[in-house]
Amino acid sequence: MGDDLLDDFIRANSERGLGVYGIHLHREGRAPIERRVRSDDRVNVYSVAKTFTSVALGLAEAEGRLTLDDRLLDHLPELRMAAADGVEEITLRQLVTMTSGTSHQWFADERIDAADLLHEIVAAPPAAASAPRFAYTDSGPYAIGRVIARATGADLRSYLIPRLFAPLDLHNPAWHTCPRGFPFAGSDLFLRTHELARFAQLLLQEGQWDGRQILPATYVRRMVTERVDTSAITESERLTYGYGLGVWIDRSGTYRMDGRYGQYAIVCPRLRATVTVTAHSEREFDLLDVIHELVLDRLA
Structure with missing residues (x-):
């Protein structure tokens, strides 16, 4: 298949x-x-950052510093007095899948007007008494970042520099x-297109890069298999395939x-x-359709 694929x-x-x-x-x-279309400057990749945070969680789990079934407040016991009823049961798994309720x-x-955003997050009561449903927010990933800082002694970016960013250059x-x-x-991680492409390739290769296993292969597989129902979101049929550990489950055996x-x-895979x-697109789902129609479908 020729390079004209991307020209189209x-x-x-x-x-x-x-x-x-x-x-x-x-x-x-x-x-x-x-x-x-324009120079390859670093741009805000917005919620793509959630996948990097998920990978950090998997790395910390592999190092024995935490597990996904740990409760948030197990790592932040000083917040128990400020936490709303029900927050003590929230797990890291629920935070990364955005099903904490x-x-x-x-x-x-x-x-951010609060003295500490994390205090505000744990003080918020559960949305409803019923079983937690998928609800998209940056609150959970931010809380995970704070847990990683507590469990490892390094903030999220510093933790990932030697383990992920440096190996991928x-x-x-x-x-x-x-x-x-x-x-x-x-959100608010800044990367070039080809830099983000390296991370995508790393996931395709189940965490291997230049002959090194820099991410746990088991965790990369779990990112897709441990999915939750997203049917509560009715904005688009493209969001109904489910959400895994920091990735959206896409159509035709893909994830994104x-x-x-x-x-x-x-x-x-x-x-x-x-x-x-x-991109900076005001037609995000149209763009996603074109990626599938003019690139992925043609590869198939």
Whole structure:
């Protein structure tokens, strides 16, 4: 298959006004292909950062520092007195899958007025007495970042630098922080298209990079198999395939990292391929459809 595959995608981007910055295609055993619409600057990958936070959780678990079934307050016992009823039962698994049932809704573009955002998160009562449902928020990933800092002695970004960023040659990436200096965890990580593509390739390879196992293969597999129901979100049929440990389950045996304005890194184990896009798109789901129609479907 020739390089014109991505030329068709770039043509569609122009004709439909999809706002793409660049697209990178990795196919196992072949040279990568990339097309640019603008310079490959580092951009905010928004909620794609949630996948990096999930991977940090898996690394810390493999090091014996925590487990996904640990309760949040087991690592932060000083917050028990401030915690709302029910918060003491919230686990790290529920936080990473966004099924904790918290009523706290916060995203990284919102101003933080609390002296400590984490105190505000644990003080929020459960949204309802019924079984927790999937509810999308940056609150859970941020809390996970704080647990990783407590369990490892390093903030989320510092923890990942030697374990993930350095091996992938993602040199000194910026990650915005809260007023207390902790990375937002759920958003505001800045990467180039080809840098994010390396991370997608790492997941395709179940954590192997240049002959080294830098992520636990078992955790990478669990990211997809330990999925939760997302049918409570009716905004789009594209969100009904489920959510795993920091990744969206996509159609046709694929899964994806997904950030606001069209930041996508799609992993397709069946085709041994990944497709990575950075953009500023006001038509995010249209863009996702075009990635499938003009790239992934043609690979199949």
